[in-house]
């Protein structure tokens with residue numbers, strides 16, 4: 375595996391693959407790798423001759439009071455994991471390489487960025503869209519893999535790729551990978567390591583409560599009262615605050631306030647032990663609902 379932290383070296387490595395006619399998949403990450411990330415890597419490997427992984431803790435997607443400084447950085451350990459997976463190229467730029475003095479450009483994806491994490495983390499998706507656009511331009515992959523755990527992020531990136539003609543044939547080449555979960559159902563996340571053992575155990579109540587709510591909605595219950603009970607169940611489990619626990623259209627991320635008529639998503643962001651966790655799951659319209 376080649377590890378590069380300069381743009382000219384990255385371009386040389388990519389050019390060498392392309393000179394051999396090889397296809398290239400990209401897996402963007404912020405490091406602190408776990409089985410969720412490695413699942414993305416394996417999917418990319420199954421689809422391409424070569425796989426590049428980026429590790430960059432992107433400062434522009436963190437708010438002023440968020441965990442940028444605390445975010446785990448463990449390049450040597452991550453590098454060993456990627457090497458063992460047979461990754462070809464690790465792109466690990468520093469902040470000055472990504473945002474040199476005078477840097478002035480930002481990408482904003484209207485609509486799909488507006489609600490949920492976009493509302494509770496102002497500017498977050500501008501930071502994500504901008505850095506992902508830069509990564510696509512730097513690596514020029516044939517496709518890129520992202521996790522469904524960050525469902526809204528995936529929708530924002532698909533919209534951007536389509537709108538800016540980034541990865542041909544556009545949104546189809548943004549591959550979404552199902553959320554990888556711990557054995558008790560909690561979605562894997564680099565931030566789970568912030569939790570005390572007791573909070574980590576309590577956090578598993580979140581996906582269970584979400585599944586129960588979804589079953590009721592899919593069986594025809596009114597979403598409003600079901601979501602109110604879900605809020606209470608999340609707080610009862612030991613979460614201290616909820617940014618949102620709501621339904622949205624699966625593609626446009628428009629909030630759904632009444633009945634579900636088309637494929638939807640239940641999206642949750644809530645804090646436990648000072649750590650903000652997110653999760654989401656599919657919701658089908660109840661049988662007999664006119665779509």
Ligand SMILES: Nc1ncnc2c1ncn2[C@@H]1O[C@H](COP(=O)(O)OP(=O)(O)OP(=O)(O)O)[C@@H](O)[C@H]1O
Pocket residue numbers: 402403404405410411413414519520521522523524551552553554555561562563564565566
């Ligand atoms: N449990 C998971 N299952 C599938 N994909 C995942 C999972 N966790 C993260 N990913 C995906 O890995 C990529 C890199 O994510 P990132 O480095 O932010 O990791 P993370 O564990 O989501 O960290 P964070 O705690 O910051 O949310 C993203 O596309 C993300 O959706």
Ligand SMILES: CC(C)(CO)[C@@H](O)C(=O)[O-]
Pocket residue numbers: 402403404430432435502505506524527
């Ligand atoms: C896509 C991403 C690598 C952009 O920094 C990040 O938001 C992440 O890890 O999900």
Ligand code: BAL
Pocket residue numbers: 435436524527
């Ligand atoms: N996985 C999403 C990156 C973030 O929370 O900033």
